[in-house]
Amino acid sequence: MKDLIYLIQLFLHSVKILLMAINPQQTLNTNAVADSGESIKKQRPKDTRLRQQRLPAWQPILDAKTVIPIFASISLLFVPVGIVLIITKWAQYYDVACENQLSSDQKIARRFFGRRLFLLRIGKLLSKP
Known part of the structure; x- marks a missing residue:
């Protein structure tokens, strides 16, 4: 169809x-x-500037009176962003001391079985314990 x-x-x-x-x-x-x-x-269409595409084009002239204010306004936008980035880069990192809160039985078990359990986890069991 x-x-x-x-x-x-x-x-x-x-x-x-x-x-x-x-x-x-x-x-x-x-x-x-x-x-x-x-x-x-x-x-035929009407003879107007819009319909006949004879409108004047906007052609910016780059002189000091236009470039300096544009540059200043863009810098006013990006200077605070740069300041924030610099301040966050100054962040201080400290070493954190952690103590193991294991009981004595757990410490003994970790000492004797820890290495063997680690090897079991990665699939490489040694023939001798």
């Missing part, structure tokens, strides 16, 4: 192109009524 619709659209488009080749004045504007008395001037 989609192929049939596509073929019909293709056929209609080719017929439209053929009609434009035969009578280009009549098929210039498909929305307008194609009367023999209608002039081409009515079909």
